[in-house]
Amino acid sequence: MAQHQVNYLKDGGLPVALTTIDKVVNWGRSNSIWALTYGLACCGIEMMASGASRYDFDRFGTIFRASPRQAELMVVAGTLTKKHAEFIRRLYDQMTEPKWVISMGSCANTGGMFNTYATVQGVDRVIPVDLYLPGCAPRPETLQYAVMMLQQKIRKEPASRAQKPKRLM
């Protein structure tokens, strides 16, 4: 008897995969992170290099979009000036939920070397940040690792429920 036990949770040779809705949705979300191009300074060059053929972001499903309506990840790559702060907030608000933010490089994290009147001392004063990426500028491998960390984070989040909206304040 026991020799012919069927494990119904395995596919049993049938083209069927059993899983949870959460995993399917998160699988889709984490492997199609469309990023808003947000190159503000020299980090933007590294971000572009990450998207180009040598480092090839497309294999992670990360495709750069020029519109916030089509994007769910904002890679803030570079120095955010105080004049620009309100526009980054407006573009963040225009992105559809769920959305994530990677703060790339020292300038975006803390203002970096620009300890001056004209620079926002860290983008987290304006928008909520999920991942801080150190470096000046971080190499493309670092940004790739950050995206992989973000994928892990997305997979941990419950997808079936409405996402808890992130609020800075």
Place this chain on the structure above:
Amino acid sequence: MRAYTPKDDVQKKSYYTDRFWVAPQVAKSEVSDDAVFAADLEAIKAKFDVLDAYIQVEQMVVVINANDNYAVLELLKNDREYTQLSEMSAIDWLAQEGKFEIFYQILSMAKRKRIRIKCKIDEKEAIQSVEKLFRSADWSEREMYDMFGVVVNNHPFMKRILMPEDWEGFPLRKTYPLQGDEFAAWYEVDRIFGKEAREIIGPENRDPARIDRYDTKRFSRLGHEVPFGADISQGEPDTPLVYQEQEGVFMIDKFDAEKSVVISDRHR
């Protein structure tokens, strides 16, 4: 004996200062040394007051009255072939003399000569625009207004060019603090969230060397990452770098070195 100056704050400065440093002056020579410049200066002197004139680094420097700035540049452009304004701006001498120095750097491609026209104005005084003569003065004068607060009369579009239009203060004045005043410190918070959000967001951290070993909101240690805001005063666990969850990811095969194949013929 050298006059005493207080040196108490030297230790507090984060950068090196040489307290015995004397600003070097480039040697000046007479305008009559150069025939081309001498003729130009004569043309100016025939119509306008010249307060000072000399040659420095092969350029003639002419100090004039601020009221004559447009007329002198018009003369130099139309009659003396100085057809380009390569640079113009102001210098803040408010602390020393209570005046701004305005300079116009002009170039003659035909003569291969450069002249610098200088004039001084008071803090509240306005200067005549030279935008009608040189189009390049358009943005330069706006920048001068933006950075120093020097008002330019008859300018076609007298607005700030670099800073936001609702900015307060003039950043390149010597009295403006490098890290900004109260207005600058809260600018983006006031602009986006409103003044009532100041308490929630908190002041800027302007100390680049600030490190708090147990702060898990602003710091993390590679290989020892913990959740945001966790208490690590009792030590934190090791978290080795991983690219994927240990149990694997749904519908994605984990790379296995045992099952991988090394391709010997790369042209197969």
